[in-house]
Structures are given as structure tokens and as C-alpha cells.
Amino acid sequence: MRRLCRELERHFESVESGAGHLPGALRAHLAECAKCQRAWRLHQAYQRALHAARHEPTPACELPWSRVQAQLAARAVSRRPLAWLHPALGWGMAVAVVLAVGAALLPFGAKPLSQGETLAQAHRSEPRVPDTPPKADTVRDAAGAVRSEAQGVALARVDPRAPAARTVAQATPRMRDSARMQPPAPKTPQTDAYAARLRDPEVLARRPIDEVMGAPAFGSASESPFTVASLPLTPFGVNDSATGVEYLPISYGSPSSYREGSNNEAIIGSF
Amino acid sequence: MERALAMDNLHAGAVDRTLTDEQLAAKAREGDTAAMEELYLRYRQPVFRIVYRSTRNIDEAEDIVQDVFLKAFEHLHTFRERSRFSTWLMRIALNLCTDRARMRQRRQELLEREAEHKLAWCHPDAPDPIETAQRNAFHEAFYTALNQLPDHHRQLIILRDLEEMDYEAIAQILGTSVGAVKLRVMRARRAFKAKLEPLLRAIGEIE
Numbered sequence: 001m002r003r004l005c006r007e008l009e010r011h012f013e014s015v016e017s018g019a020g021h022l023p024g025a026l027r028a029h030l031a032e033c034a035k036c037q038r039a040w041r042l043h044q045a046y047q048r049a050l051h052a053a054r055h056e057p058t059p060a061c062e063l064p065w066s067r068v069q070a071q072l073a074a075r076a077v078s079r080r081p082l083a084w085l086h087p088a089l090g091w092g093m094a095v096a097v098v099l100a101v102g103a104a105l106l107p108f109g110a111k112p113l114s115q116g117e118t119l120a121q122a123h124r125s126e127p128r129v130p131d132t133p134p135k136a137d138t139v140r141d142a143a144g145a146v147r148s149e150a151q152g153v154a155l156a157r158v159d160p161r162a163p164a165a166r167t168v169a170q171a172t173p174r175m176r177d178s179a180r181m182q183p184p185a186p187k188t189p190q191t192d193a194y195a196a197r198l199r200d201p202e203v204l205a206r207r208p209i210d211e212v213m214g215a216p217a218f219g220s221a222s223e224s225p226f227t228v229a230s231l232p233l234t235p236f237g238v239n240d241s242a243t244g245v246e247y248l249p250i251s252y253g254s255p256s257s258y259r260e261g262s263n264n265e266a267i268i269g270s271f
Numbered sequence: 272m273e274r275a276l277a278m279d280n281l282h283a284g285a286v287d288r289t290l291t292d293e294q295l296a297a298k299a300r301e302g303d304t305a306a307m308e309e310l311y312l313r314y315r316q317p318v319f320r321i322v323y324r325s326t327r328n329i330d331e332a333e334d335i336v337q338d339v340f341l342k343a344f345e346h347l348h349t350f351r352e353r354s355r356f357s358t359w360l361m362r363i364a365l366n367l368c369t370d371r372a373r374m375r376q377r378r379q380e381l382l383e384r385e386a387e388h389k390l391a392w393c394h395p396d397a398p399d400p401i402e403t404a405q406r407n408a409f410h411e412a413f414y415t416a417l418n419q420l421p422d423h424h425r426q427l428i429i430l431r432d433l434e435e436m437d438y439e440a441i442a443q444i445l446g447t448s449v450g451a452v453k454l455r456v457m458r459a460r461r462a463f464k465a466k467l468e469p470l471l472r473a474i475g476e477i478e
Contacts, residue, residue: 013457042468045477046460049413049467050432053324056410061319063333065308068340072307075341 004029008036012043292356300347307344314357315340318364324429325368327414335371339364358443361430365444369422412470419466424459431456 008026022030030036286295286305292313298306318339323332342363343350350359417425430436430444431452442452471477 010457013460041477042464042471045471046464046467048476049409049471052409053413053433054435058316058320058323059329061315061333061336063315063319063336065311068311068337069304069308071337071341072344075345 005033005036008033009039012039293352296347296350296352296356299344300350310343310356311340314360317357318360321361321429321434322364322368324417324433325425326371327418331371335364335367338367342367354443358440362444362446365426369426372422408474409476412467412474412476416463416466416470420459420462423455424462427452427456427459428463432460 004026008022008029011022011026030040286298286303286309288309290298290306290309292310295306295310299310315336319332319336322335322339323329326332326335339360343360350356417428420428426445427441430441431438436444438449438452438456441456442449445452447455468477
């Protein structure tokens with residue numbers, strides 16, 4: 001019985017139009033089953049509703065072509081500037097990028113950095129040392145602190161231009177490449193021996209600060225002993241007569257260029 | 272309206288009316304406005320009828336019809352002629368109907384539209400007011416149930432049972448197979464009858 005109910009229900013759902021012709025078995029079942037009779041009446045009502053809806057007069061569309069055409073034209077006009085701007089913007093962006101890259105690569109007002117880069121290269125060829133900046137305050141402290149100051153001074157001697165060289169290397173690719181292409185600075189037996197001595201912590205601990213300060217500068221035999229310390233509060237050099245240490249302002253130039261009175265900011269300002 | 276139709280016919284005289292839809296679409300794609308106009312005149316009313324069955328509001332249906340043709344003409348380059356132009360147009364119409372239906376609060380507007388169009392169903396020379404009232408109740412029940420259906424069921428009832436499209440055309444419009452369409456139509460009818468039954472019972476159409 002339930003099978004016939006399902007079959008009849010499926011028949012109602014698949015009937016396309018009109019009441020349709022029921023097979024004999026289903027017709028017999030329909031005469032007996034009240035549930036299927038209800039479904040049959042609903043189906044007939046549904047077909048009537050469909051018939052009425054199909055033949056319901058649909059109002060005519062009064063939308064004239066002129067209105068659609070005007071809308072089309074308006075949309076075309078509103079899109080036209082964008083269509084013109086789009087490739088122009090693309091080309092403009094491309095030109096801007098090219099100009100920006102070109103401006104970054106051109107060495108406007110940059111001074112030759114051969115010495116500093118040479119020193120930086122020499123520093124790169126040496127075993128890596130920590131980048132901790134030397135602290136001038138530790139000079140007056142106890143023996144351990146003096147040792148750290150000595151190491152700091154040694155670092156400054158080994159690579160007085162190191163911060164500047166790193167800045168240059170990070171600033172522009174071209175300069176980084178030029179820094180890479182620079183041949184390492186020529187080493188003399190004297191400087192090598194001194195550098196080896198400086199790397200020995202015991203030697204550094206035993207040596208008084210005056211001896212450290214009086215040692216020849218690494219990398220340039222012609223230059224006098226020189227110390228670079230971080231003292232960002234003043235642009236002028238400070239002489240500490242008690243320790244005999246000369247503190248210089250933050251310097252990104254070579255000692256020689258600083259002494260000649262050149263403006264080291266020009267190097268920084270060229271980026 | 273008649274003047275608008277007359278003007279439309281006048282404007283459409285520039286194009287050969289024996290051209291097929293696809294030929295007209297190709298011309299329209301090249302910017303031929305006469306071809307666009309001919310396509311518009313051919314399919315304005317069929318599109319309107321489907322949209323109106325879904326919205327039951329003349330103004331809203333006309334807005335949607337305009338959007339359908341604007342969208343169609345602006346995206347003619349995407350029409351690849353894998354299906355007929357009419358099928359492609361109906362798909363756009365159904366999508367826009369669905370979008371429009373999702374954007375509004377459906378229930379409340381339905382009631383307003385039903386109220387607005389009660390008078391429109393009354394023909395001035397209707398023979399019998401009682402018969403008209405009964406027919407209106409019947410229509411009201413039918414469209415109330417139809418609008419209670421989810422979009423995918425309502426579209427199938429409109430396309431298959433009201434517009435009497437064949438299954439293949441519906442399958443092309445919906446982008447699915449004929450078998451899937453048949454199955455969906457059965458489900459849609461079942462859902463529609465479930466909505467319709469209490470409404471018909473309330474107005475005494477069935478016991």
C-alpha cells in the first residue's frame with residue numbers, strides 16, 4: 001500500500017500539465033486511500049493555479065529603448081576617463097619606478113669611499129668580532145672595565161670606519177656591490193701582528209690604556225693613534241685630560257678626512 | 272506606452288530583422304546600436320514576464336529589465352555563443368532577480384506589492400466581481416506560496432511550470448544537466464505544494 005502511495009505521489013510530482021492519465025493500479029489505489037485522495041485534490045488545485053497563472057495577463061513592459069540607450073551612453077561616458085587613465089597610470093607608475101631606481105643608483109654628491117670601503121673590506125676579512133660599541137665611561141672603572149674599554153678601543157682601531165661602511169653597504173645595492181668589489185686592503189706584517197696581539201684578551205688585560213692609545217692605527221701606518229667613541233651628545237671633540245683619551249663625536253668618515261675638516265655628513269647625505 | 276513602442280519600432284528599422292540573435296549579438300558587440308535595439312525589442316517582453324513573475328511589481332520589474340539589458344550589452348564580449356542568446360539573457364535576468372531579492376527585506380515588501388497590485392488585477396469590464404475576487408484570492412495564494420519558496424525552487428517553478436520552458440533550455444540557463452533539472456523541478460513542486468496547500472485550504476479551494 002505504501003509503495004503505491006509513494007508511486008502515486010511521484011506521479012503527481014512528475015505530471016507536467018493537466019491531470020494526466022493514471023495507470024489502472026494507481027487509479028484503484030486512489031479510490032481507496034484517503035491520503036492519496038487528498039494529495040490528488042491538492043495536485044488538481046495546483047494544476048488549476050498553474051493554469052490560471054500561465055494565462056494571467058502580464059502587463060506590458062513600457063520601458064523604452066531610449067532609456068536603456070541613455071543609460072548605456074551614460075555608463076560608457078563615465079567609464080571613458082577610467083579607460084584612458086588606466087594605461088596612463090600604468091605607464092606613469094613604471095616611469096616613476098624607473099626614476100626612483102635610477103635616483104637611488106646615481107651617486108649624487110657622494111665622496112669617494114675607497115679608504116673606508118677598503119677598511120670595511122679589511123674588517124670583513126678579519127674574524128668577526130662583536131658589534132658592541134665601546135663605552136667611554138668604562139675607562140675610569142676597575143680593571144675589568146678597563147679591559148672592556150681596551151677591547152672597544154681596539155675595535156675602533158681595527159675598523160674606525162666600520163659603522164659607516166655598514167651604512168653604505170645597507171644603503172644602496174650599487175654601493176654594496178662596489179664595496180664587495182673593492183679588493184681587500186693590503187696588510188703589512190706590522191698590522192697583522194698588531195691585530196693578533198689585540199685579539200689576545202690576556203695581552204689586552206695586561207696592557208695599560210696609554211699603551212693601547214699609543215699604538216699605531218690599524219690599516220694605515222701613516223695615521224696617528226686615533227680613538228672613536230660613541231658620544232652622541234655633542235658634535236665637538238672632548239678631551240679628557242685625566243685619562244688622556246680624546247673622545248670624538250660620532251664619526252662616519254675616515255680619521256684623515258675628519259682631521260682635514262671635511263664634512264662627513266656629506267657621505268650620509270648622499271644616500 | 273504605445274508612443275514608446277512606436278518610437279522603438281521606428282528606431283529599429285535600421286537593422287535587418289531577419290538576422291538571428293547570434294548575428295545581432297555579433298553586430299552589437301561591434302557597437303552597432305541598431306542591433307542592440309533589435310535584440311532589446313525582441314526580448315524585452317519575455318524577460319519582463321519572467322522578472323515580473325518573480326517580483327510582482329511593474330516598476331521593479333522594469334528596473335530589473337533595464338539592468339538585464341545594460342549588463343548584457345556591456346558584457347557582450349563574454350557571450351561565447353555556447354548557448355543561445357535568449358538563454359544567456361534569461362540567466363542574467365534570473366541572477367539579477369536573485370540579487371535583488373537578497374538585497375531587500377523580502378517579507379515586508381511582498382505584502383506592500385500584493386496590496387499595490389490587488390487593484391491592477393481588477394479588470395474594468397470584469398463580468399462578475401465575486402468571480403474576480405475569487406480569482407484574485409486564488410492568484411494571491413499562488414503567488415504568496417511562490418514567493419515563500421527559496422530562490423532556486425521559485426526559479427524552477429517559473430521557468431518550467433509557468434513559462435513552460437523545456438528541460439534542456441532550463442539546464443542551459445542554470446548551467447546544469449537535464450537530469451538534475453528534472454530532479455530539482457520535482458523537489459520544487461513538492462515544496463511549492465507544501466506551501467500552497469494551507470493557503471488553498473484557507474480560501475476553500477480544497478477541502
